[in-house]
Amino acid sequence: MQALTTLEKGIQRSAREFAVGEFERELLSHMRKEQVWPDGLFRQAAELGLIGVNLPESLDGGGLGMAARAVVLETFAAIDSTAAFALASGTFGAEVISRFASEALQTRVLPGLALGVARCSLALYEAPVQSLPLILSATAERVEGGWLLSGEKRRVWGGINANWFLVGCVSESEPVILFCVDASYDGISVAPEPCRMGLEMVKTATVHLNRVMVPDDACLGDDATLKCLWSGHWIDVAALALGVGRGAMDRALAYVRKRSQFGKPIGAFRITRQKVARLSGKLELARLATRRAAELFDLGKADEAASALARISATKAAVAVSDEAIQLLGGYGYMTEYDVERSLRDAKTLELLGGERSLLEEILADRELGKRRR
Structure with missing residues (x-):
């Protein structure tokens, strides 16, 4: 398991700068309400190389892999989970096209996706x-x-x-x-x-x-192509879920640091500190699982079980962190202006993407026990 490379750290900074600068709160709120897909943001992010980062360099992509894409998606989702999912959804499955399609088909499809002019x-x-x-x-x-x-x-x-x-x-x-x-x-x-x-x-x-x-x-x-598709898709969902959880955690931390009770910030109380520690641990373990699945994918060893574990652990962590963030904010947690209630809604939706959790758990059971006899 490798730490982020220097290149990936640079991509992470670029993704954060883009999200902080371009994810305008009022505009995104309007888009959510009206169900408007952020076409302008998609093109802008593509121009910076943040959409096709995992696609072949010869076809206008970044020439990196799923590990780099996971970094971008998590970073986007920590700033705004709904916008991040929208940007990710425009290229779901593109890595399978780059691996299994003919050269002619790749040339027709992938440049448009990488440049943000097709979905x-x-x-x-x-x-x-x-x-x-x-x-x-x-x-x-x-x-x-x-x-x-x-x-x-x-x-x-x-x-x-x-x-x-x-x-x-x-x-x-x-x-x-x-x-x-x-x-x-x-x-x-x-x-x-x-x-x-x-x-x-x-x-x-x-x-x-x-x-x-x-x-x-x-x-x-x-079947082999479909397994590769699931593996890549579950990594995408895991990365987005990690960002949802991280964003909810950041908002909760900001609140407990400034909210005072009995003469000191509520973040100073042991019960709050223990909650934060547990939630941080859930996110970090899920991040390690996601990183491992992405690295295997990039080595050409797409592992359904590793990707399923990443998706399960990341979405569970995102739901748990978002739910606890609402509790930490108290009544404010239910207010739309604080965003943590939306983190929970988005986390619950991500938990259903790519199959229900119990069905993904069967893949892990198959790895340990062998396929179940029907």
């Missing part, structure tokens, strides 16, 4: 609730010159304005095949879904596929 969305789920393993009815039919895709995908984050979809389908020969699909292809229609709690800037959508013809090189692969 990619995960179109995987078909049930109202995200679950693992995927239960799919969307089909991929092999035809001359490519594939015909048919079916319906739900809970597609950012699907309304996506330029590319990563679509999971079943075929006669494979339980799951992953495709990178141009959103402008004939036969694709997108419908917005109802509002929900948390991460309000990014709308979810239902994507309908009506015999969508895609070329051969749209096929990225089967």
Whole structure:
């Protein structure tokens, strides 16, 4: 496990300077209320190299990896978790395209993502609730010159304005095949879904596929590709959750340092200090798990169990820290101006991304006990 490199520390400083300077409170509040995706911020961050930091340098990316991306996402989320998730969501799954797509497809897709002029969305789920393993009815039919895709995908984050979809389908020969699909292809229609709690800037959508013809090189692969996608996605979610927790902690610390009771700051009382110590420990352990998963991913050893552990520990820590931050602020914790109530809402939403916790825990159980006999 390595500490942040000099380059990563520089990226961390750049991400923080950008977030502090550009995440305008009133503007972001309006965007959350109206469910407006921060297109301007996405482009600005991309121009600074903060969006495509993990994509190939030859295709306008930063040429680094998931460890560097995790640093950026955590830093953004500590300043504003909702905006950070929105910026991250525009390139969910891009690392899989850079690893498994043909050179021609990478050239069509990745520069636009890295430069902030295009977006990619995960179109995987078909049930109202995200679950693992995927239960799919969307089909991929092999035809001359490519594939015909048919079916319906739900809970597609950012699907309304996506330029590319990563679509999971079943075929006669494979339980799951992953495709990178141009959103402008004939036969694709997108419908917005109802509002929900948390991460309000990014709308979810239902994507309908009506015999969508895609070329051969749209096929990225089967089970191995999907496992890599999950591993990278869980690292993204873990990094965002760490930022949510860190932001809630910072706001709580600022409050307990200045709020006085019985003639001294409440941060001086043992019970408060013990709470802070426990919460800090939860975040640090989750950060170590996330760092390890990202390092394995960058070594080409994407480990589902390591990424699942990072996602579980980070989201649990974010929920616990955000909940306790509300308690530390007392009545102020429920006021929107103090932001910790939003940290809890965003943390709870992140806890559901990429599958429910109990299902991810099965991956850890498989590692220790072997796969369960059905």
